[in-house]
Each structure stands twice: as structure tokens, then as C-alpha cells.
Amino acid sequence: LTVLNAGRRYLKAEDLSGKVFVTSGLGGMSGAQAKAAVIAGCVGIIAEVDEAALLKRHKQGWLMEISNNLDHCIARLRDARKNKIALSLGYHGNVVDLWERLVYELDTTGELLVDLGSDQTSCHNPFSGGYYPVQLGFEEAKQLLSTNPGKFRTLVQESLKRHVAAINRLADKGMFFWDYGNAFLLEAQRAGADVEKRGANKTEFRYPSYVQHIMG
Numbered sequence: 569l570t571v572l573n574a575g576r577r578y579l580k581a582e583d584l585s586g587k588v589f590v591t592s593g594l595g596g597m598s599g600a601q602a603k604a605a606v607i608a609g610c611v612g613i614i615a616e617v618d619e620a621a622l623l624k625r626h627k628q629g630w631l632m633e634i635s636n637n638l639d640h641c642i643a644r645l646r647d648a649r650k651n652k653i654a655l656s657l658g659y660h661g662n663v664v665d666l667w668e669r670l671v672y673e674l675d676t677t678g679e680l681l682v683d684l685g686s687d688q689t690s691c692h693n694p695f696s697g698g699y700y701p702v703q704l705g706f707e708e709a710k711q712l713l714s715t716n717p718g719k720f721r722t723l724v725q726e727s728l729k730r731h732v733a734a735i736n737r738l739a740d741k742g743m744f745f746w747d748y749g750n751a752f753l754l755e756a757q758r759a760g761a762d763v764e765k766r767g768a769n770k771t772e773f774r775y776p777s778y779v780q781h782i783m784g
Contacts, residue, residue: 570748571608573782574684578744584610585652588645589684590670591748592663594621594631598688602631602656610684611648612656613641615663617706622658636660638669645681663687664702664727667734674741682738685745686778687731691752694724699755701727725759732761739775747777 575584587610591601594616602625605612614631616622625631632655635641641659648655659666673681690698700709701723713720739745747753753773756763765772776782 587683590682591686593688606654615659631658632656634658662702687752691755695721728756728759729761
């Protein structure tokens with residue numbers, strides 16, 4: 569319902585075939601995103617750093633494909649988008665790399681390859697394993713978290729700034745991003761990312777919450 573209503577509200581579209589939804593997280597609450605994309609008829613690319621979560625969703629049938637190669641992900645995205653094929657593709661990697669690759673595609677080809685975007689990393693708990701920084705691999709980040717939590721925190725905040733910078737670039741070209749109630753925008757703001765709404769008070773974000781804006 570969230571994906572469908574986002575399409576209705578932001579894209580003025582009842583039919584989401586050929587539309588692309590990019591997000592992250594395939595854990596407990598966020599695991600439903602892959603299935604939602606296919607039910608809605610769109611192309612869903614969901615990033616996840618934990619291979620165990622990816623394999624679980626794939627085994628359950630909630631995720632159609634898995635890849636750790638961004639070139640392959642972009643090729644599959646283009647094909648499914650062009651042919652209007654419903655697809656749920658799990659990218660085994662950091663979502664920041666995925667967002668930055670989409671910015672690269674925009675800059676080099678002029679193509680905006682994503683229509684809808686969100687995030688379901690566990691940003692209510694970003695410094696204890698709910699969000700992994702793009703600068704490190706998953707196992708390396710877990711090791712740093714246990715040995716130097718202060719450094720881990722710094723890398724998370726740097727990663728959040730890069731995360732938001734890529735989203736902002738794509739949103740400026742017409743992608744619609746929303747907050748999924750996971751404290752992503754709040755933690756990004758605390759990290760110093762550019763998420764404040766222009767001309768509004770500091771408690772308002774430039775991207776809406778799905779609760780009021782989409783489901784409400």
C-alpha cells in the first residue's frame with residue numbers, strides 16, 4: 569500500500585510497471601519491501617549488507633534475484649524498466665554505493681533511473697549495528713564496532729552525509745523520496761546532512777513521512 573500510494577501521490581500513476589523503487593534493508597520489518605515492489609508491479613532494488621538476510625528472503629521467495637555486482641544490477645534495472653517487468657533484486661552491498669552509482673548514471677548518461685526511493689535501515693539504532701557505513705565492508709565494520717565504537721560512529725555519520733547527498737541529487741531531478749519512520753532523516757540531520765526543509769523550522773525535513781503524507 570505504501571509503494572502504490574507513493575506512486576499515486578508522487579507519480580500520479582495507478583500503474584507502476586516500468587517504475588523503479590530503490591531502498592535498503594531486508595531484515596524483520598524491512599523484508600517486506602521486495603515483495604511489495606513485485607505486488608505493485610514495479611522494479612524494486614533493495615540493498616542489504618548482511619548476506620544472511622538476503623539469502624533468507626530469497627529462499628522465502630520474497631526476493632527474486634540477488635547480485636553483489638552493481639554493473640549487473642544496473643543492467644537488470646534497465647532491462648526490467650524498459651520491458652515493464654516486475655522485479656525484486658537484492659543488491660548485496662551498501663545502499664550508499666547503489667545511490668552513488670545511480671548519480672553516476674545520471675551524470676554520464678543523463679538518465680534518471682529511479683522514480684521512488686526510501687530507506688529501511690535500522691536508523692533508530694545507527695551506532696550499534698542498525699546502519700553500516702559505506703567506507704567499510706560488513707565484516708570489517710562489525711569488527712570496528714566492537715573494537716572502536718567511537719570511530720564506527722564517526723564513519724556512520726560520514727556515510728549518512730554521503731547517503732543524503734546522493735538522494736538529494738536524484739530528488740532534484742525528479743525522484744520522489746520518503747521517510748519510512750526509521751529515524752533516517754533524524755540521524756542524517758544529527759550527522760550534518762542536508763535534510764532540512766527550505767524556509768521551514770529546523771524540525772521539518774525536506775522529505776515527507778509515509779505516515780502523514782502517503783498513508784494518512
